[in-house]
Amino acid sequence: MSAILELNGLAKRFPVRDGLGRARGAVHAVDGVTLSVERGEVLAIVGESGCGKSTLGRLALRLLEPDDGAVQFMGEDLGALPPKALRRRRRDMQMIFQDPFASLDPRMTVGDAIAEPLRLHYVVPRGGERQRVGELLERVGLGGDAARRWPHEFSGGQRQRIAIARALVSNPKLVIGDEPVSALDVSVQAQVVNLLAGLIREFGLTFVLISHDLGVVRHIADRVAVMYLGRIIELGATAEVFGNPRHPYTRALLAAVPGNGAATTLLEGDPPSPIALPAGCRFHPRCAFGAEACRTTDTWLEDQAPPIDTLRPGHPGPHFAACLRAAELPPAPVLRARAAGGARLAALQAAFEIDTPSPQPTEVTA
């Protein structure tokens, strides 16, 4: 596998000003992130609000300029590209945003909104636009006549399908989704998650999923990067990170997800301020496993924590944790399955798998 996107020591600080507009420190939103995204993989970036995951996504597409570090996209340094070349490159990198009510222009028909990237990048000749837009609308489950309608005529789930069609119309090599399903109700969210998973497979997309929803991540990601206060603190194959988390923060995060019985160890307090970061390991003030060394040694994913597990067949990479004590931690608690419904529930749910707008009723002889 080869990397399509490489982030090298990325950092972004937002200045904080006092009442008189004088600079007073900075929010360290992203603080030294090195990460590579392989062609064709689904990489999830997870973390709580303020951890820097959205800023990282914007830096990766150069929607924000980094203060430090560089972004390599398809072998080119994005930061060094002149504006015209950068604009051309944008055809290959697209983004899906969280709020489908804010991300579509209310004065553009759905068809025009989806065709806009085609025109900007001369992807198909003008005459082929309508057909291409129609194909994509069909593929995201909306039907070709949606092209003549306006965004306000659609529900949240349908608008997110439109946003997905718009992101995919220029055949991008990389798509970044920033909480693409977080604003949706659970039954509609499941439709869009299934649609995204299907499109990723069908188009062989490289997809970076930025999300705080660990359930959604578990369902679509190949690899997971866990962020805390501007840094990646754990990285590995999804099954590994969820089944055998090696950073105390990842464990606390998983334990806090409701549905597996009341959590045993709760994380106390709020995350420290990203303006005044704690010395040493950023997690040590809240860590149950902290040692003396954690107060003074700044842990980095790259140099201080060796891979926990080396490459194993079937796993797309090694498992890293930025924790001095990663190797000494007790075994992670096993996640207990919530669904007690078993085979009966699974059999009943099978009837819901038909993914058409109006499913045929199942004929059953009682």
Add this chain to the structure above:
Amino acid sequence: MTPVLDVARLGVAFATDRGPLRAVDDVSFALAPGRTMALVGESGCGKSATALAIMGLLPASARVSGNIRLLEGQAVRGRDVAMVFQEPMTSLNPAFTAGEQVAEVLRLHAGLDARAAMDRAIEWLARVRIPDAARRARQYPHQLSGGMRQRVMIALALACRPKLLIADEPTTALDVTVQAQILALLDELKRETGTAVLLITHDLGLVHDHADEVAVMYAGRIAEQAPVERLFARPEHPYTVGLLGAAPTIEGGRTRLASIAGTVPDLRAPPPGCRFAPRCPFRIAACAEPPPLFEMGDGHASACWRAPLDQMLAA
């Protein structure tokens, strides 16, 4: 035991430009002292309108029908019944400190003088684990984090030891680790004070971990009602079945989620008969008539003509 809350045939309708919208339609349930009941469902299912009707907080334009009995009709809202809302920033007063707001409740409902009320308010802030409570009591809402504001809301709600607490999506605006702290705190205080809780949420995980009983709502009606273990083990309404399959869990693998086709109906023109029928894979001709809540035994009821659903598996 006499229930703390007894809701009978509750209906809530709003007038809209395009005709009346029945947000809640014929909803009945009862809540016993010290128990937690969850109303669960997606946006627009009527769970919040039910809560607001109980608190008497609906706008004057809403038409409420049916019967709500709180504590045998003896309740004082604010003292005996309290509510925690989703967004603490909009429900706290930005012009008063955290301590003043908790103290105000104690002055009004517990008859304490200003000094005693403030002392008690600081005690409550400490009890909801706000570190350095005496200092935080002098701070304004904008100086507190989201988790801390929600703790202040809980202190405010519980300060008079209400018999019933209505929590409307109390942790939806919070991060998952903070959510876990707040809910553990609520559970602990509930055990201590014997307060009954009506938990309104869209999150089945929260229901599983924190409720004793559940009512699943869909399009303004109760679709299914059961003790919590029973609902997760043997759901008897197709909507519950779909919802359980649609919610992604962290222990699941990379499987396809069971998705419920279509969207929730427009409540200005709901489908006649069963409101879930247009999205239901098990629908039959009988579903054109609205189903009553069928008793299934052990406090389990399902509003589905085809319940028990086991007959679906025989085929």
